[in-house]
Each structure stands twice: as C-alpha cells, then as structure tokens.
Amino acid sequence: MLAYTGRILHINLSTGKVETEPLKEEWAKEYIGGIGLGIRLLMKYSKPDTDPFSPDNPLIFVTGPLTGTMGPTAGNGYAVVSKSPSTGGVAESKAHGFFGPELKRAGYDAVIFTGKSEKLVYAWIDDDSVHLLDAQQLQGKSPYETDEAIREELGDHYIRVSAIGEAGEKLVRFAAIINDEFRAIGRTGMGAVMGSKNLKAVAVRGTKDVNVADLEGFKEFIKMIHEHMKGPATRKYRTLGTPENVLVLNALAALPTRNFTQATFEGAEKVSGEYLNERYVKKIIGCATCAMRCDHIAVVPEGPYKGSMSRMEFECLWALGPNCGVDRLDAIIEAMRLCNYYGIDGISAGVTVGFGMDLYKNGILSKENTGEMDLNFGNHEALIETIKKIGTRDGWLGNVLAEGTKRAAEKIGKGAEKYANHIKGLELPGYDIRGLKTAALGFAVSFRGACHLRSGAYSPDVKGKVNRFIIEKGRGKIIMENEDQYNVIDSLILCKFSRGTYYDGLDDMANYYTLATGIKVTAEDLRKAGERINNLARLFNIREGVGTREFDTLPHKIMTVPIPDEGPAKGAVVNKEEFELGLDDYYAVRGWTRNGVPTVEKLNELGLGEFAEITKKKGEK
Amino acid sequence: MAKLHDRKFVSADPEKCVGCCICEYVCSMVKEKTFNPTKSRIRVIRIGPLINLAVACRLCEDPPCVAACPRDALAQEEESGIIIVDEDKCNGCGWCIEACDYGAIMLHPETKVVYVCDTCKELDKPQCVEWCPEEAIDFVTADVLAQKSRRTAVKKLFQTSVEKTAE
Known part of the structure; x- marks a missing residue:
C-alpha cells in the first residue's frame, strides 16, 4: 500500500490526548481517500444526532492517495469532512495549494479532531511530534495573518498552515478554513466547526518521503497529463x-x-x-x-x-x-x-x-x-x-x-x-436553474445541499446536450453517473478544473491510482467506489434526519417565479410535476425507494450492509 | 581552461515562475527516487501571491561556499563550475550555508552533509528545466542571461517611446 502513509492521527482537544491508528487497507481500496475516506471515518467516529458545534462532532482533515506525489492537482489537495452546521448533514470540502502535501509528508492519511479546547489553540504537527499551542494572541486574525504569525513564531518559512478567521471563531455558519492565503475549504461551514472546537489553525511540517509503487510508470503518466494540461481541456482556466x-x-x-x-x-x-x-x-x-x-x-x-x-x-x-x-x-x-x-x-x-x-x-x-x-x-x-x-x-x-x-x-x-x-x-451557486433543469434536479439531490460540484449537472444543460427547459426520464442517470465520477475525483482529490485532462476518464484515474499505490483497480472498481461513497453520504444524512425525499427540494423562487427576462429563458420555472418525476427517476436508477432511501439489496451490493439498520429506523415514514 | 562564461547554471525567470514547485518534486524524483521537496536541490520561495521564484546554485565565480569550508570538503569543478561535495570530509557544520547569499547549498535531512545542484550532469540537461511547465527555468550562461536582460530593457524602452509617439 504505497502512496498512503497507513496512519490516522487522533487529536482530542478536550484532553490533549494524541494517538494514531493504522488505516485499514480495505478502506483505502473501498473509499480511496479524500471525501470518501473522510465520510467513512465520520460514520465511524460520530454519534447520531450530534450537534455540529458539539465537542463530539469530529472534524476530519484527510489527504488522498496521490497527495504529496508529483501528480498534478491530486498531488496538492486535502479535504475536510464533518457534520455541517449549514445543512445538518454530511459536510465535505476540498482545497488545493501547499497544505495537503505537507500533511501527507508529516505521515498522515487523516487527522481527526474531537473535543473542544478550553482556550484558543493551534495544532502544531511536526512529523511525529504533535502539540497544541496557545493561539490566544491570534484571536481575530485573518487566516493569512495567522499563517504568517505561526511561521514567524515557529521560525520556518516552509511550514504550511490551514486556519480560520474571525468568522470561524464566531461560528458564522458558512465560515471557511483557508490555506495559502486564499485556498479555501469553502463550503458547508467547516470553519465554524473548527471554531467551535477553539482550534484556530493546523500548522504542519512534513519531511518524510512519499513513494509510489511504479516510479517510471508514474513519471510517464504525469508527462502525459502535463501535455494534456497544455491543451484545450484547460484553456478556459x-x-x-x-x-x-x-x-x-x-x-x-x-x-x-x-x-x-x-x-x-x-x-x-x-x-x-x-x-x-x-x-x-x-x-x-x-x-x-x-x-x-x-x-x-x-x-x-x-x-x-x-x-x-x-x-x-x-x-x-x-x-x-x-x-x-x-x-x-x-x-x-x-x-x-x-x-x-x-x-x-x-x-x-x-x-x-x-x-x-x-x-x-x-x-x-x-x-x-x-x-x-x-x-x-x-x-x-x-x-x-x-x-x-x-x-x-x-x-x-x-x-x-x-x-x-x-x-x-x-x-x-x-x-x-x-x-x-x-x-x-x-x-445556491451561480446558475439560474429555472432554465437549467438537469442542474436543478442535480442540486436538489446533492448530499451536501446546493452545489454545482457534486455532479456538474449544469454542464449538459449549458452545453446543449439535453433540452435544458424540461426534466424528463433519463436525467437521473446523467446525474448519477456524474455524481459517482465526481465522488472518485473528490476522493483522489483531483482538482475539478483538471477533470478534462483525463481523456480516458475513470480508466486514466484507475491507472493513476494503481501506479501510485500498487493496488490494482479498474475503472469499474472506481465507479463502484463512487457509488458506495454517494450511498454512504446519503445514509449519514438519513441517520441525521435530513436525508429523505422531503429534503430533496428546490427554493421557493425556483419553483414558483418564472424567469421574467425577455429572451431564450423567458417564463422558465421548475414545476412540481416534472420535479417529482425527476426525483422518481433518480431514485430508481440509484436503487433507492420512492422515499429516497437505499434499499437493503443496494447496500449489500455495495458492501454497506452493516448500515441497513439506519434505513429501517429512520428511512421510512 | 574553460572560459568562465561557458558555465551554464539553473536560473528561474521571476516573470515566468508561478511558484508551483514542480522543480522541487522533479529534483527529488531524479536525485532521490522519491517525492520530497525537503530533499530538492532547487527550492521555491513564495512571498504572497505575486512574488515567486525557484532558486538553485548559480555556480559563482570564486564561490564563497568553497572558501568558507574549514575542512576543504567543497571544490568547484573547473570545466562545469559545479560545486563538488566530499561527503567524507563534510561534517555538516553549515559555514558554507551561511556563506551562500542565495540559500542554494543546504544540509541534507538524511545524510547530514551538504548538497547542492549539480545541473544533473549525468543527464543531458537539468531535469527541472526539462519539466518546468512554464518554461520559467533556463540552463544558461551568464552571458546569455545578460543578453536577455538587455533585450528586455531595450524592448521596454522602445515600447515606451512608441507609446509616447502615439499619444
């Protein structure tokens, strides 16, 4: 199991206790890393109905298998997973930059913060040595000011810092965690969860090697992606x-x-x-x-x-x-x-x-x-x-x-x-989904709430691959396929700007993963992992009471106020009938009940049978 | 004896460097068969978003690192100008590190002796130059660098005068 570090770090902010546990190899394979592994760890280490701001809500920083390698974009990411103070369901967000690889080199696939510190502190992770240091002098400082102050205090320019600002300290529900000045764990309020723990920042220095299974093959693969990155797939960016x-x-x-x-x-x-x-x-x-x-x-x-x-x-x-x-x-x-x-x-x-x-x-x-x-x-x-x-x-x-x-x-x-x-x-993000209806359905069923990056469902609408003014049978399948692939991307922590450079999609990603880790996977294995992750996230939301059909909704304006502007979209609005049809279609292709709950057969197929109890307890009305 | 200006060294263009650190990863990959910037012979400094630059040994004339070594562990290869470290003599005291104005010679985290860019002399060119996606890193002589600067300066000068005429 190369490329992974095989270690998970636990830091209890109430007691100051620090321990590590090994990463289970089957979890690496089934959940990849990034948001997949993060959600799996959240499922294990959180109790049902925990308030997002409770000390018991775990805040999970997680790297991916490729983090710390020279692999473009996947080499530099990390994700944060927790229960969201915005949605009450699963929270996940990714950021790139320089922090993720440092955490990996320090020797961790994941760091799980639980508890709450009495005073404002920051975690100083210096390879194997972990300390909680006083951060009271950093109170009210911006993430970047915090970053600079910590590097100054610890005396090393190459330390990487991921921090919250005043908004996180004050529990603004959409507070972010920011590294490298403006790279943000932006959505779902992770900064507020960090603030609720009195954790101002995580500072890391990692000096360990990150090794891949097939260095020559990996090198060739990177060369190919670098070439693609100069091509049309990234022109816009x-x-x-x-x-x-x-x-x-x-x-x-x-x-x-x-x-x-x-x-x-x-x-x-x-x-x-x-x-x-x-x-x-x-x-x-x-x-x-x-x-x-x-x-x-x-x-x-x-x-x-x-x-x-x-x-x-x-x-x-x-x-x-x-x-x-x-x-x-x-x-x-x-x-x-x-x-x-x-x-x-x-x-x-x-x-x-x-x-x-x-x-x-x-x-x-x-x-x-x-x-x-x-x-x-x-x-x-x-x-x-x-x-x-x-x-x-x-x-x-x-x-x-x-x-x-x-x-x-x-x-x-x-x-x-x-x-x-x-x-x-x-x-909502910046798409008027009254006239982009695949996106409307995709946003409604996303496990983290209104998000353009859970399925990219705006893309077929914008590119004219479907009639964007209607919801019809078949949209469920488009959304599901995109979601499953995006779950893989977010678990490898590939930057979505680079998604087009994988000309062979999941086949390329499977190759990438195998070259790095030595664990043989196929495109189908990855797709299935993506499906598993989506179902697991859904199960978490069901467990927390926000995961069934009644929560897959659209805002009032989207459903009732037609677009007034003269032009191609005039009069567009999502009507209830087509929306309900869309939900039925999506649930059906997902193998979920009409109430949007995964069936026991589906869970068994994905190796999630142990969670069937959740669907029995909370899934049905 | 080689003429001084025949010596080529690794130099990053501040206008082009975006601070992505690929050079660091490539260096550790080629030299150490691993991914680890702390073992790279070229290091990137990023000070805020607008100031980024990769720095490696510039093969100084009369190099202060060599002069500073009390154990005669460093020598400059005459032909290429690269700094050769005698790993048996070096004890990691750090005088050379202090003497280098560019932070280009460093203490290796594992071997605990100093290490420095050798321009990938066993390969056809430095691999950071080969891989840099911005083509920001050159393997150049001081003469060519001077030419480049002159050309940029003159272009700017004429650009300004052309613009003034247009007004």
Missing part, C-alpha cells in the same frame, strides 16, 4: 479563468441576478472575465505540482478600493456581483478580499447578502434592521458593509445573516423564506 462564465451564462439567460429576480444582468460586461483580465488581473499563479496554473490574482489599481487584492473565480464573483446587483469589479474584489480576511465562503456570503437586499426591497427588512444602511441591490458600499457585519457578527443584521439564508429566514419570519435561495441549508 489558463486564459480568462472561470469568470468567462459570466457572459456565457448571461447569453443563455442563466445568470442569476439580484437574488434570482432576473436571469440576465445589464452590467454583465463590466463584471465579465474579459473585463477582469484586461483591467485587474496582475498575475496568474499555480498550486504545488500543477502544470496548469489558474489562480487569477486581481489587484484594484485605483479608486476607493485601490490596492485590494484577491484571487477571483466565477462563483464568488457572481455571488458578490450580479447576485447583489453590483456591477463594479473593484468592489467585488474588495468583497472577496474581505471574505478571505474573515474566512467565509464567498458563495454563501454573496447569496446571503443578496437575500438581505431582496428582503429590504420587499419591505421585510427596514432601516431599523440594517442600522440605517440602504441595503439596496447594486449598493456596493452596503455589500462591503454587510460582509464586515457578517464576518464579525456585528449587530442584529450581522448576527442574523451569519446564520445563513435558511436560519436567517426562520428568525426574520414574515415570509422571508420565499427569498432564501438554499437547498438543505446551503446557498
């Missing part, structure tokens, strides 16, 4: 970057604008990838071992936000821009910088501010609520101000919005839930 999507989606009338009030944005040109690159992008840099480079570092050259710097990608640009009606890139860059500064997920932050603006427009929030601020769509100063309030939980508005759209709507009442654009408590 290397040139304009994902902000290219702004004009593409706008032309399809699929660019949600003003909290899904419209699907086109009159200011799209001014926030486009073209405009961003021409005026703001200063340099494009890359993660460890990646031949692609995609990090578009934008710097504001003039005006009120002069000097503001952030990496920019489509989703956050959309959430903080068009979704809030803001057409100024300088303000969007500053808003993104603030998200990184406080350590919050830019997607959920933007969607939550947009939700607040919608409530303000519709008279549900007043100036009394906003502290005399004009929380109008398009007011860039209000956007900046509100993000500061959320990041620091400042005042009534900051506190209520820091709960995310779902809980904020419950607190505000007065019909606010009609404007809350989330699924299972996780805010």
Whole structure:
C-alpha cells in the first residue's frame, strides 16, 4: 500500500490526548481517500444526532492517495469532512495549494479532531511530534495573518498552515478554513466547526518521503497529463479563468441576478472575465505540482478600493456581483478580499447578502434592521458593509445573516423564506436553474445541499446536450453517473478544473491510482467506489434526519417565479410535476425507494450492509 | 581552461515562475527516487501571491561556499563550475550555508552533509528545466542571461517611446 502513509492521527482537544491508528487497507481500496475516506471515518467516529458545534462532532482533515506525489492537482489537495452546521448533514470540502502535501509528508492519511479546547489553540504537527499551542494572541486574525504569525513564531518559512478567521471563531455558519492565503475549504461551514472546537489553525511540517509503487510508470503518466494540461481541456482556466462564465451564462439567460429576480444582468460586461483580465488581473499563479496554473490574482489599481487584492473565480464573483446587483469589479474584489480576511465562503456570503437586499426591497427588512444602511441591490458600499457585519457578527443584521439564508429566514419570519435561495441549508451557486433543469434536479439531490460540484449537472444543460427547459426520464442517470465520477475525483482529490485532462476518464484515474499505490483497480472498481461513497453520504444524512425525499427540494423562487427576462429563458420555472418525476427517476436508477432511501439489496451490493439498520429506523415514514 | 562564461547554471525567470514547485518534486524524483521537496536541490520561495521564484546554485565565480569550508570538503569543478561535495570530509557544520547569499547549498535531512545542484550532469540537461511547465527555468550562461536582460530593457524602452509617439 504505497502512496498512503497507513496512519490516522487522533487529536482530542478536550484532553490533549494524541494517538494514531493504522488505516485499514480495505478502506483505502473501498473509499480511496479524500471525501470518501473522510465520510467513512465520520460514520465511524460520530454519534447520531450530534450537534455540529458539539465537542463530539469530529472534524476530519484527510489527504488522498496521490497527495504529496508529483501528480498534478491530486498531488496538492486535502479535504475536510464533518457534520455541517449549514445543512445538518454530511459536510465535505476540498482545497488545493501547499497544505495537503505537507500533511501527507508529516505521515498522515487523516487527522481527526474531537473535543473542544478550553482556550484558543493551534495544532502544531511536526512529523511525529504533535502539540497544541496557545493561539490566544491570534484571536481575530485573518487566516493569512495567522499563517504568517505561526511561521514567524515557529521560525520556518516552509511550514504550511490551514486556519480560520474571525468568522470561524464566531461560528458564522458558512465560515471557511483557508490555506495559502486564499485556498479555501469553502463550503458547508467547516470553519465554524473548527471554531467551535477553539482550534484556530493546523500548522504542519512534513519531511518524510512519499513513494509510489511504479516510479517510471508514474513519471510517464504525469508527462502525459502535463501535455494534456497544455491543451484545450484547460484553456478556459489558463486564459480568462472561470469568470468567462459570466457572459456565457448571461447569453443563455442563466445568470442569476439580484437574488434570482432576473436571469440576465445589464452590467454583465463590466463584471465579465474579459473585463477582469484586461483591467485587474496582475498575475496568474499555480498550486504545488500543477502544470496548469489558474489562480487569477486581481489587484484594484485605483479608486476607493485601490490596492485590494484577491484571487477571483466565477462563483464568488457572481455571488458578490450580479447576485447583489453590483456591477463594479473593484468592489467585488474588495468583497472577496474581505471574505478571505474573515474566512467565509464567498458563495454563501454573496447569496446571503443578496437575500438581505431582496428582503429590504420587499419591505421585510427596514432601516431599523440594517442600522440605517440602504441595503439596496447594486449598493456596493452596503455589500462591503454587510460582509464586515457578517464576518464579525456585528449587530442584529450581522448576527442574523451569519446564520445563513435558511436560519436567517426562520428568525426574520414574515415570509422571508420565499427569498432564501438554499437547498438543505446551503446557498445556491451561480446558475439560474429555472432554465437549467438537469442542474436543478442535480442540486436538489446533492448530499451536501446546493452545489454545482457534486455532479456538474449544469454542464449538459449549458452545453446543449439535453433540452435544458424540461426534466424528463433519463436525467437521473446523467446525474448519477456524474455524481459517482465526481465522488472518485473528490476522493483522489483531483482538482475539478483538471477533470478534462483525463481523456480516458475513470480508466486514466484507475491507472493513476494503481501506479501510485500498487493496488490494482479498474475503472469499474472506481465507479463502484463512487457509488458506495454517494450511498454512504446519503445514509449519514438519513441517520441525521435530513436525508429523505422531503429534503430533496428546490427554493421557493425556483419553483414558483418564472424567469421574467425577455429572451431564450423567458417564463422558465421548475414545476412540481416534472420535479417529482425527476426525483422518481433518480431514485430508481440509484436503487433507492420512492422515499429516497437505499434499499437493503443496494447496500449489500455495495458492501454497506452493516448500515441497513439506519434505513429501517429512520428511512421510512 | 574553460572560459568562465561557458558555465551554464539553473536560473528561474521571476516573470515566468508561478511558484508551483514542480522543480522541487522533479529534483527529488531524479536525485532521490522519491517525492520530497525537503530533499530538492532547487527550492521555491513564495512571498504572497505575486512574488515567486525557484532558486538553485548559480555556480559563482570564486564561490564563497568553497572558501568558507574549514575542512576543504567543497571544490568547484573547473570545466562545469559545479560545486563538488566530499561527503567524507563534510561534517555538516553549515559555514558554507551561511556563506551562500542565495540559500542554494543546504544540509541534507538524511545524510547530514551538504548538497547542492549539480545541473544533473549525468543527464543531458537539468531535469527541472526539462519539466518546468512554464518554461520559467533556463540552463544558461551568464552571458546569455545578460543578453536577455538587455533585450528586455531595450524592448521596454522602445515600447515606451512608441507609446509616447502615439499619444
């Protein structure tokens, strides 16, 4: 079992106890690593109905089999898995950069934090030596300030740090964990779980070798992927970057604008990838071992936000821009910088501010609520101000919005839930799914809530491979196949930007895995692992009471308010009938009951028979 | 005797280097048959997102590392200019490390003697140069580096004057 380290580290923050256990070889094979192994460990080490902020909720940092090798993108990733304070279900998020390989070289496939420290601490993992050090002087510091301060304190520039900001400390429900300045474990609120444990950061120095089974074969494989990375599959990421999507989606009338009030944005040109690159992008840099480079570092050259710097990608640009009606890139860059500064997920932050603006427009929030601020769509100063309030939980508005759209709507009442654009408590990404209906179904059934990266189900819609304005039989299969493959990608922790460079898909990935680990797997083995991981995640959600059909829903606007814009998508809305048909279709291909629960036969087929009890207890009404 | 400017060394272009560290991984793969940047002969420094550069031995004329060694464990090979470490003589005292202005000579974590870029002399060219996806690393002589800088400077100069004329 090469490439794996074969060790899992347990750190109990209440007692300070540190121990290691061996990684079971069959788990390596069945769950790969990354989110798959993470979810398997979560299943083992969490008790049902644990509050996400309880000391008993495990926070699991996990590397992948390829982490620490020279393998492009998979070589530099890590994942964090836990129970989500946003959704109450399974939480997982990945980040690349330089932290993951360091953790691997320190000698761990996973690090599991449980308990809660009395005071704010950071974990210092120096190969085999593990210490909890005082972090009270780091309180309120941004992830990057924390990173710098810790490297200074420990006296080694090459130490890698993954940290939370003030938002994580203050339990903002969509707080992120950030490494390498702006590489985020962004979604599902992992920063808040870390904050609930009084764990400010994880600092790592790893000096051990990472060896692969077939070095020559591995080298040849990497050469091939490097070549592919120079080709068309990565063109978008290397040139304009994902902000290219702004004009593409706008032309399809699929660019949600003003909290899904419209699907086109009159200011799209001014926030486009073209405009961003021409005026703001200063340099494009890359993660460890990646031949692609995609990090578009934008710097504001003039005006009120002069000097503001952030990496920019489509989703956050959309959430903080068009979704809030803001057409100024300088303000969007500053808003993104603030998200990184406080350590919050830019997607959920933007969607939550947009939700607040919608409530303000519709008279549900007043100036009394906003502290005399004009929380109008398009007011860039209000956007900046509100993000500061959320990041620091400042005042009534900051506190209520820091709960995310779902809980904020419950607190505000007065019909606010009609404007809350989330699924299972996780805010929607930047696709108007009223006119991208495979995506609508895919987002609804995703185990971590509204997410474009659990199945990439927007892709067949955007590329015109299906009629995007209807849900029909067959969409379930498209989504399932994508989900299973994406589970493999997230367990190998391949960067999804590089997914196109595996020209032979799962066959390439199986080859990659086998060359590194020496464990022989086929594409079918991997596919099945992907299916197993999806079912296991579903089981976790069922166990926690959020995993059945009634939770596979879409936001109110998506189901009731047709797209008003003139153009190709006018009148598009997801109706109940087609949506229910879509769910039936998806559950059927998954081998689940009509209530969305895996059958005992399916569980046995996937080697998950031991969990059948969960489906009996909680799966049926 | 070889002319000094015939000596080629590994040099990264700050305009092109993106800090991806592939050079470090390649170096450990070629030299140590493993993946481990802490055993690489070229190291990358990233200071914030905009400042990235890989650094390796520049084969100085009259190298201070050689001069600093109290045990005569280091010598500069005349033809190539690379620094040869006599591993039996070196005791890892670190005088050479302190003497090097570039941090290019380092203490090996396992052998506990110093090690430094040898430009992959047993291969046809340094493998970091071969693998760098940004083509940011060159195997060049000081003369060629100077030429490159001159050309860049002159181009910039004329670009500015062309732009001024256009205004």
